[in-house]
Amino acid sequence: MSGLGGLSVRFRQSGFSVKIPSFLGPSLPYLLFAGAIALVGLWVENFYYLQVLTFIGINTLVALGLNMLMGYAGQISLGHAAFFGIGAYSTAILTVHYGFSPWIGLAGAISIAGLVALVVGLPTLKLSGYYLGMGTLGFGMIVHILFREWTSMTGGASGFVGIPPLSVGNYTFYSPTAYFSLVWGTVLIGVIICRRIIDSRIGRALRSVHDSEAAARAMGIDTHMLKLQVFVLSALFASVAGFLYAHFVTFISPGTFDFLTSVRMVTMVVIGGMASIWGALLGAALLTLLPDWLHTFSEFEMVVYGLILMVVMILLPQGLTRGILDLWEKSKGEDIDIKGESDGDSFR
Amino acid sequence: MLRVRNLKCFYGRIMAIKGISLSVREGELVTLIGANGAGKSTLMNAISGMLPGWTGEILFREKPLSGLEPPAIVRSGISLVPEGRHIFGPMSVLDNLKMGAYTVYRRQRGEAVSGDMEMVMELFPILRERSGQPAGTLSGGEQQMLAIGRALMSRPKLLLLDEPSMGLAPLLVEKILNTLTTLKNQGLTILLVEQNAQAALGIADRGYVLETGRMVLQGPAADLLEDEEVKRAYLGKDYDEFYEDF
Numbered sequence: 001m002s003g004l005g006g007l008s009v010r011f012r013q014s015g016f017s018v019k020i021p022s023f024l025g026p027s028l029p030y031l032l033f034a035g036a037i038a039l040v041g042l043w044v045e046n047f048y049y050l051q052v053l054t055f056i057g058i059n060t061l062v063a064l065g066l067n068m069l070m071g072y073a074g075q076i077s078l079g080h081a082a083f084f085g086i087g088a089y090s091t092a093i094l095t096v097h098y099g100f101s102p103w104i105g106l107a108g109a110i111s112i113a114g115l116v117a118l119v120v121g122l123p124t125l126k127l128s129g130y131y132l133g134m135g136t137l138g139f140g141m142i143v144h145i146l147f148r149e150w151t152s153m154t155g156g157a158s159g160f161v162g163i164p165p166l167s168v169g170n171y172t173f174y175s176p177t178a179y180f181s182l183v184w185g186t187v188l189i190g191v192i193i194c195r196r197i198i199d200s201r202i203g204r205a206l207r208s209v210h211d212s213e214a215a216a217r218a219m220g221i222d223t224h225m226l227k228l229q230v231f232v233l234s235a236l237f238a239s240v241a242g243f244l245y246a247h248f249v250t251f252i253s254p255g256t257f258d259f260l261t262s263v264r265m266v267t268m269v270v271i272g273g274m275a276s277i278w279g280a281l282l283g284a285a286l287l288t289l290l291p292d293w294l295h296t297f298s299e300f301e302m303v304v305y306g307l308i309l310m311v312v313m314i315l316l317p318q319g320l321t322r323g324i325l326d327l328w329e330k331s332k333g334e335d336i337d338i339k340g341e342s343d344g345d346s347f348r
Numbered sequence: 349m350l351r352v353r354n355l356k357c358f359y360g361r362i363m364a365i366k367g368i369s370l371s372v373r374e375g376e377l378v379t380l381i382g383a384n385g386a387g388k389s390t391l392m393n394a395i396s397g398m399l400p401g402w403t404g405e406i407l408f409r410e411k412p413l414s415g416l417e418p419p420a421i422v423r424s425g426i427s428l429v430p431e432g433r434h435i436f437g438p439m440s441v442l443d444n445l446k447m448g449a450y451t452v453y454r455r456q457r458g459e460a461v462s463g464d465m466e467m468v469m470e471l472f473p474i475l476r477e478r479s480g481q482p483a484g485t486l487s488g489g490e491q492q493m494l495a496i497g498r499a500l501m502s503r504p505k506l507l508l509l510d511e512p513s514m515g516l517a518p519l520l521v522e523k524i525l526n527t528l529t530t531l532k533n534q535g536l537t538i539l540l541v542e543q544n545a546q547a548a549l550g551i552a553d554r555g556y557v558l559e560t561g562r563m564v565l566q567g568p569a570a571d572l573l574e575d576e577e578v579k580r581a582y583l584g585k586d587y588d589e590f591y592e593d594f
Contacts, residue, residue: 201446201453208436208447215434217398220422220451220502 029278030192037184041177050176054248056288057183058241063268063280064190065237070266071274072198073230074210075125076133079140080265083235085147085257086113087242089154092163092252097153102166106243113239114232121231125224128213140262147254159253166247173247183244187281190237194277197233206230207275238265271312273319282320349374349537350395350426350506355404357390364390366561367404372506372539377532379540379548379569381582382558388541389431391558392510395539396428397421408506422451427504431511433495437484441475444483444494448501461501468497471527489520496527506537513544525551545582549573557582 044050062084069075090112091105100108124135147154154160166173166182173179197203208216209223216223246252264287272283290308294301316323350372357365365387372378382388393399395406397418406413413421427448436444445468446453449461469476472493478486483494492512499507509528513521521544529551532538542548549555549569557565557578565572572578 201450204439204443204447205450207439207443211436211438212434214398215430215436216447217418218396218422218428218430218434219447219498220419222417222419 030188033191034188037181037188041181041184045177047176050180052288052292054176054180054183056285057180057187058245058248059265059268059284059288060187060281061183061190061241061244062238062265063272063284064187064194064277065234065241066265067269067272067274067277067280068194068197068206068237069230069234070269071276071279072203072206072210073227075128075227075231076266077136077231077234078133078259078262078266079136079138079143080234080238081257081259081261082140082143083113083117083238084242084245084261084265085143085252085254086116087239088246088252088257089147089160089242090239091243092160092246093153095164096160096162102164102243102247105247106240109239109243110236113235113242117232117235118228121228125227125231137259137262140259144254144258147257154254157254159251161251163246163250163252165250179248183248186240186244190240191277191281198277202226202229210275267309271309271319273321273323276319276321279319279321286320349376349409350539351405351407352391352395353405353407355391355394355402355406357387357394357399357402359390364561365394365402368558368561368563370556370563370566372537374537375532375535376553377528377538377540377551378554378556379542379552380556380558381542381545381548381572381578383543383582385560386558387561388558389510392428392431392508392539392541395421396426396508398428419451422502422504425503425505427499427502427507429495429499429507429509429512431514433491435483435486435491435494435498438482440480441483441486441494442479444498445475445501448498451502464501464503468500471500471530472497489516489523492516492520492524493527496524500531504536506539507531509538509540511541511543513542513547521547545578546573549578 040053044053062080066077066080069077087109090109091102094100094105094108095102120136120139124132124139127135148157150156166179173182198206205216205221205226208219208221209226213223242257245256268283268287269280270283271286272281273279290305291301294304297304312320318326350370352368352370354367354369355365356363356367368387368391370378370380380388380391390399394402395408395413397413397416397420402414408421408424408426411424413424416424436447439447442465445465446461449464452464453461469479474490475494475497478490483491486494496507496509496512499509512524512528516524525547528538528540540548540552549572552569555565555567555569555572556563557572565575565577567575
């Protein structure tokens with residue numbers, strides 16, 4: 001393990017997974033989550049708030065997928081903005097240039113992103129640690145250049161205009177409330193999919209790969225295949241998010257899918273808390289909201305932004321979720337300090 | 349059951365095993381002893397498929413293992429307890445055991461797996477007490493038990509153990525080795541790699557002595573225990589006894 005070996009780290013009974021008895025597992029959190037979405041959807045009428053919340057949902061979707069790859073399987077990707085972009089541009093091109101319905105666009109976005117992830121992942125995932133980071137970073141940059149330079153298809157640097165809004169039959173998702181519900185409904189489905197995977201045999205295998213790839217292989221796990229599968233899965237999440245993004249803002253430009261976006265996605269996962277589904281949500285929310293809150297600092301905005309991220313990482317090195325849970329357990333006096341290794345560090 | 353012929357293993361251009369042969373018959377407990385760097389772990393990794401790029405022949409139940417990846421080898425009935433245990437620290441004891449059953453999960457649903465789990469917990473009752481705890485919080489001996497239990501979960505025909513006594517107190521070593529005897533009596537075939545020659549030869553049927561990539565001695569464990577060469581090199585009986593003799 002890495003350098004945290006000697007630190008005193010709090011362990012919970014079995015990490016984050018609680019044994020699931022029924023189809024959805026402990027359905028209470030989901031019901032609460034769905035209830036919260038519905039409440040917000042019904043009560044918030046301010047266009048701006050709904051828009052921000054929708055962006056949080058889209059980012060959460062990306063973070064959820066990336067969290068499966070980083071938090072659970074322990075593989076880093078610094079090129080996830082590429083899949084986000086592929087999702088957005090695929091549907092944009094299919095709907096505008098070829099006049100297909102957006103739902104064909106969705107199918108296109110998913111299959112293209114999945115295929116690209118497969119082709120890119122096959123050689124790249126043989127790498128690990130920093131080298132995997134470099135490999136995915138290079139991939140992200142290539143795709144970004146493609147968006148910018150393939151002017152006839154993508155509209156180049158000036159962007160892609162006129163992406164149609166989503167509609168089902170006669171109903172169009174025009175109103176912000178409708179789109180908000182669509183996005184967060186998708187997030188809910190994403191959360192359930194992730195939860196189901198994590199609590200399965202595959203989920204355990206992912207965590208074991210994270211912990212010790214050699215030992216996982218000795219257990220008979222085809223680790224290369226497994227990493228490839230989770231890479232494709234996370235790419236699919238990002239592409240669906242890209243699809244939702246494109247039809248929400250109806251205008252996309254290459255700048256949205258650059259290297260910084262990839263870094264921001266990684267930051268969401270790390271800040272929120274690795275290997276935690278709710279961490280993806282928290283991280284996405286914080287990183288989406290922060291720039292808005294910090295407008296008051298005008299030119300110091302980015303300084304304060306960086307400072308906040310630093311403080312969070314110093315005070316809660318395991319991310320927000322873990323940190324909040326620790327505080328909660330401490331307040332209930334249930335914490336056990338055990339010398340051991342943490343499962344939060346995974347930049348290896 | 350297991351037959352290795354003229355096996356050579358390479359790390360880059362360095363030959364770590366220089367053409368060895370050994371065999372393990374069904375129901376036997378065979379031990380392979382040797383000092384650090386003799387190539388013991390290399391042999392284990394070659395058999396379990398973790399180390400590609402060996403030449404020679406490894407046959408398991410008459411089938412060659414060359415070119416097979418670990419998943420296929422585990423499915424064929426070989427299970428490795430790796431050196432240094434390599435349990436999954438952040439995961440619970442229960443999840444660790446389930447990981448061991450990874451290859452059988454799909455074919456045999458829950459009940460068979462929980463039956464196996466029950467069997468492992470009979471063998472190591474402490475694991476039942478600790479079942480919900482992260483494996484990283486167990487003591488060294490408990491972790492070794494977990495590593496063995498985890499390896500048993502894939503229902504192996506042949507169990508490979510790479511230095512299970514490493515870093516354990518003598519009492520625990522005895523306990524672990526007793527368990528191996530129990531497993532052997534239940535019909536499991538075992539290949540045990542050890543530096544602790546005395547203890548390993550004490551429970552084994554036959555033994556091999558490996559020295560810098562070559563097999564230097566082999567024979568029934570009882571004979572090896574009496575062998576002057578083994579005594580001198582591995583049983584730590586050299587100085588006083590040697591001086592007495594001369």
